[in-house]
Amino acid sequence: MGFLHLYYRVVKLLGSDQRLGWVLSFANVSLACVLFAEPIIFGRVIDALSRSSNLPRFEIWSVVWPLLVIWIGFGLFTIVCSTAVALFSDQLAHRRRHFALGEYVEHVLHLPLAQQTKTHSGRLMKIMLQGTDTLWWLWLSFFREHLAAMISLIILIPIALYINWRLALVLIVLCLVFSYLTHFVLRKTQGLQQQIESHHSDLAELTSDTLSNIALIQSFSRIQIELNSLHQISQRVLMAQFPVLSWWAVVTVLCRTTITISILCIIVLGVWLFTQSLITIGEIVTFVAFAGIIFSRLEQVVGFANKLSTDAPRLKEFFDVLDTAPAIKDSPNAIDPGRSKGLVEFHQVCFSYNRQQLALDQLSFVVKPGQTLALVGASGAGKSSALSLLYRAFDPQSGSIKIDGLDIRQFQLTALRRNIGVVFQEPLLFNRSIADNLRIGCPHASDEELRAACVRAQALDFIEQQSDGFNTIIGERGRTLSGGERQRLSIARILLKDAPILILDEATSALDTLTEASLIAALKEVMQSRSTLVIAHRLSTIREANHILVMDAGQVVESGSFEELYQQGGRFTKIMQQQYSLSNL
Template identity: 50%
Template sequence: MGFLQTYARVLGLLAPDKWVAIGLALASLALAGLQFLEPVLFGRVVDVLTSADRLPQDVVWRSAISLLIVWAAVGVTGIAANVAVSLLADRMAHRNRLTVMHRYFQHVLAMPLSFHGDTASGRLMKVMLVGTDHLFSIWLSFFREHLTTFITAIILLPLTFFMNWRLAIVLLVLVVVFCAVAAFVVSRTQEAQAQVEDYQSQLAGNAQDALSNVVVVQSFTRLNAEARLFGDIVRQVLDHQFPVLNWWAVVSVLTRSASTLSVITIFILGTWLHMRGQASVGEIVAFMGFATMLIGRLEGAVGFVSTLLRQVPGLREVFSVLDARSTVPEKPGALDLPRVQGRVLFDHVAFGYPGGGLILNDVAFEADPGKTVALVGQTGAGKSTAMSLLQRLWDPVNGRVTIDGHDLRDISLESLRRNVGVVFQDAMLFNRTIRENLLIGRPDATQEQLEHACRMAEAHDFITRQPQGYDTRVGERGISLSGGQKQRLSIARALLKDPPILILDEATSALDAATEARVQIALKALMAGRTTFIIAHRLSTIRDADEILVFEHGKIVERGSFDELVSLGGRFAELVRTQLSGAEQKKASVAA
């Protein structure tokens, strides 16, 4: 996206406020006209005063007073118009900045895990905050000041040729020189500024990465190393930023020099023309006023263009995120699924990540409503990937996944995920109150329903012991709670949501035996009457599953009940023996 295309898109974001923008444009046109009139009126006053020796005194006074009254009216009108433009521009810029920020936030939240896996959250935050600040400053400065500059240069500057074309040529040369110099510097600095923005994004990403893992940083004495890494990126930012700043400093000096030369040229040329009878003193004064006005506006425009150039890479980052398309797009008119019975079918499903080989190959199974299906196998066998397809975090490359006979690609994402609940290995709690964390899946739940779910999840007792009970904040990622407490809150959250289909993603693998026993009680209450899929490494936790699917290299190699698979003496039996052997060795070491 080029420089002008980026700027056009920035203005295009104001489409919801197009009538306000049009009004501001018309007001800027009026302001430019009023500013154009001031030097003209000043020149006419000077001409009237210089003709005092040739005209009757009363005529001179009447003409001068009339011109001064008109001049005062023009000035007052210009002040009022400036106030109106500033107020409207401020409100429009603030309103649309927050609108874009909300749109960005909503879009990023809706993007699939493939997007978030490739993009650091710190970078996304930096892009949102910095990019929307850039948009705000561009809208505000453009409509407050620089639109009037462009109107003056494009529309009103040609009118000076009707006053005195010889003096008008000097003003035209001034504008042409400014535009040529600015275009040259933009071409020389655009790429360097884009590199600066890349390094700025690296700074944000590295800082967020280190802060989110501060325990690791401190435990492994990485303080100095992380600080050095941050400092290295800072130095690279400065190494690329300083040459850009140098170029724009040169532009500023050249613009001021050209402006000064223009005023001197108008004075000398005007004097020569006056001596030849081709220009009045008032015209000379008026054109010097035009030059002074243009000088001030062009200097502001130089700063605006240089700022815009520095902001373009950040704006492009915002647009690249907004333009990112989901890998699981929703069909137009997708089915809004009501509460389902819970029959799940994997119909010869194959899946592989873009650019990689197949992770799942010809996976086929069916789960009837209310049944419990366990998925076991070594790490990387495809268990979690299969369940991510059930949540439609990805789409299969072959085959289909259905719920109650409906292909997931035909169902709206919101209604699909409303019918599927997940209890993760990590409880993933927000830095909010216990109540707010529980209500995520069902915001309209009553206090009675909240407490009922927590009692079933074995969580109500420890919640009431918290300093503010259900209104206690849990800290970032639930840091103020133990692992078992967080997991029971996660189960209570799923119970409150009451989904007909449930996924338990190694929900107890990170817990000790005593805590796991309490969580298992809560899980049994959660699983009752639901189609449940359990991803488990501890095979003892799936003994009561209706069917166990053994995954290996992306395929289902065995299926059956716990006892059937053990008696079969195959891959599952080997996994059981391995875990039992490991448990016995652990007991022996503890006894020793």
């Protein structure tokens, strides 16, 4: 993405503020036009004074005061206009930053898990914060200073040519030197700048990963090792950064030198022109003032180019995330068929995470409404992967998955996910209150409904023991709760969601025997009226299932009821005997 294209994207993000953008641009043009008036009037005053040195005092004033009134008029216009520009540019930049942030978060939240797992949340966070900060700065500085600076340059040079073309040539050469130097350094540093940004993103990813695993780092005494990794990336940032800084330092020195030489040239050339009667003192004064304005604008534009080159990779990263098209989205004819009856069918489903190795190979099964299907098998057999396809965390490469006879790709995603309640293998919780976490699936649930769900999930006792009961904040990922408590909360949350299809991924694995027994009873009650797909490691859950699939390396190797499978004496019997000491069953 080139500079201009990036800039175009930035302007497009102005959205509904584009009209204000135009008004501010117009105000900037006016300010730039007014800017040249001051040196011209100043020159006129000096010329008027030098011509009328022998006139009486009141006559001198009668020549000078109209010029002063015009000067005051321009001054007032500049003050009002620049205050309005500063105020509205600030408001616009802040407002658009929040819009851009919202747009980014919404986009990332819509990206399917397949894309989310590729990028660390720390990296996404860094791209969001730095990207929106850069956008904010670009809008603000563009409307406050840089647009006016660029327009002034475009306006001042023809005027300078008009006033005295010989002196103006010096200014034109100066502008060309500045443009060349800036272009040269931009070309030299572009690649390095991209490297710097990518190292910065690595740094953000590593820091975020480290900070979210403090317990692990402390228990493995890895503090120094982690700091070393951090230090290594910082070194890489600095190694790439220093040459860029040096290049820009060279440009600054060269620009300053060019300005000093140009001033000298203007003065020497001005004196010579004066001796030849080709210029007045007023014109020289006007010109030196002009040159001063042009120098400061040129320095501003070079500073802007420098900042743009630093920020371009940040913006590119930001737009790259926004441009990631969600691989899983509603098809154009997607429908919302309402509440499902609960008939689930997998037909010859093949799925691979990396398109090389199959995680699921020709998986087929049917779960009739209200029935329970249990998936058992070794770790890594593909059980969680299989069920994640049902709520379209991923799409299979071939085969079909249907609910009530309708392919799940024909459902609106929200309609599909509304019909499925998932208790994940690791309970996923927000750093919010217990009540907020419970209401995720049912935002309008009353306090009584919350309590009733917690009673059924055996969660009420521990919630009431918390300092603030249902209002207790449970920390990042529910860190302040035990593993079993987190699981019971996620079960209560699913009870509140009341979906017709349930997916339970080892929901009972972290509970003590007593709690587990009562929880299983509660789950049984919920499961009765729903189709349930359960990844079961517990004997009691496996026994209750209407149908059991034994999986190995992504394939179903045995299937049937508990008794049928156990009597076959195959893989299932071996697993049961190994795990549950059922040799005498």
